[in-house]
Amino acid sequence: xxxxKEGVDQAAGIKRMTNKKPVRVIAIASGKGGVGKTNLSVNxxxxxxxxxxxxALLDADMGLANVDILLGLHPEYNLTHxxxxxxxxxxxxxxxxxxxxxxxxxxxxxxxxxxxxxEQAGIINAFGEFGHDIxxxxxxxxxxxxxxxxxxxxxxxxxxxxVCDEPTSLTDAxxxxxxxxxxxxxxxxxxxxxxxxTLNHGKVLYQKLCKVTDQYLDVALYFTGAVPFDKSLRKSVxxxxxxxxxxxNSPAATAIKNIAKRIDGWPVQRGAGGxxxxxxxxxxxxxxxx
Ligand SMILES: Nc1ncnc2c1ncn2[C@@H]1O[C@H](COP(=O)(O)OP(=O)(O)O)[C@@H](O)[C@H]1O
Ligand SMILES: [Mg+2]
Numbered sequence: 001x002x003x004x005k006e007g008v009d010q011a012a013g014i015k016r017m018t019n020k021k022p023v024r025v026i027a028i029a030s031g032k033g034g035v036g037k038t039n040l041s042v043n044x045x046x047x048x049x050x051x052x053x054x055x056a057l058l059d060a061d062m063g064l065a066n067v068d069i070l071l072g073l074h075p076e077y078n079l080t081h082x083x084x085x086x087x088x089x090x091x092x093x094x095x096x097x098x099x100x101x102x103x104x105x106x107x108x109x110x111x112x113x114x115x116x117x118x119e120q121a122g123i124i125n126a127f128g129e130f131g132h133d134i135x136x137x138x139x140x141x142x143x144x145x146x147x148x149x150x151x152x153x154x155x156x157x158x159x160x161x162x163v164c165d166e167p168t169s170l171t172d173a174x175x176x177x178x179x180x181x182x183x184x185x186x187x188x189x190x191x192x193x194x195x196x197x198t199l200n201h202g203k204v205l206y207q208k209l210c211k212v213t214d215q216y217l218d219v220a221l222y223f224t225g226a227v228p229f230d231k232s233l234r235k236s237v238x239x240x241x242x243x244x245x246x247x248x249n250s251p252a253a254t255a256i257k258n259i260a261k262r263i264d265g266w267p268v269q270r271g272a273g274g275x276x277x278x279x280x281x282x283x284x285x286x287x288x289x290x
Contacts, residue, residue, distance in 0.1 A: 027141055027153040032143060038061070044138060046100055053135055053264075054099070059103060060139050071240065072241065160191075192259060193206055202228075227259070
């Protein structure tokens with residue numbers, strides 16, 4: 001009975017969204033943790049707002065949520081309250097700098113790290129009701145290549161993969177790309193190299209990854225940019241501010257702002273993929289195919 005109701009709610013939710021305008025949905029993923037996904041998500045989110053976009057940032061790292069911490073926000077509620085039915089997505093959204101709408105996850109709830117199908121269905125329902133007017137949704141994913149990460153990543157139109165110069169970062173990025181390609185047919189990936197010494201270092205790293213994917217997979221990797229290792233970013237983390245706000249002229253902030261401008265220039269994908277409901281539909285497909 002409960003399952004039946006979920007199905008009805010989902011269909012209704014999708015229908016409600018069909019009248020809304022296109023929303024570009026971008027996943028930020030990496031395979032390995034600690035490479036800078038959350039910092040990039042937050043800073044790209046703020047940068048897109050400053051470019052005039054209406055942006056929501058979904059913290060999809062249910063095990064180690066920290067988008068809110070990085071921005072010094074103190075959300076009273078989070079996705080667990082949406083999943084339990086106590087709150088709607090609109091209730092839990094907290095406003096970050098320049099109007100960035102942060103959808104907080106729960107911190108430190110270990111069993112939530114791998115969200116199950118019912119939880120995903122709950123998130124799907126919640127998006128159906130989402131009342132905010134946005135034109136961009138960024139999804140900061142968890143580390144690893146488990147079901148939750150894969151489902152979120154495959155549901156987005158664009159996948160940004162963050163890598164840094166560590167062998168495990170490259171091998172984990174490769175494993176993630178391979179899985180998304182082999183099991184879900186994704187063939188285009190955008191690469192950001194982080195914590196690099198120079199732009200050239202970043203490009204070399206990207207080429208290293210391309211060399212392996214070219215050899216074994218039929219995918220296209222696009223270089224989106226390199227972000228230098230920068231103490232200003234660490235300091236901003238301590239101050240709980242986005243580096244593009246607290247040190248806007250620092251090397252990392254400059255690089256991230258340029259990446260945001262580059263992404264802003266990407267052509268909007270035509271077809272069903274240009275809409276928020278597509279994100280939701282793909283999540284449902286993920287659910288039904290396991
Ligand atoms: N460009 C950078 N320069 C210096 N430190 C960085 C940079 N990017 C990320 N970091 C640091 O790396 C750590 C992990 O970043 P985080 O965004 O939490 O990674 P992830 O979300 O991939 O786990 C943080 O302590 C952050 O301060
Ligand atoms: Mg993170």
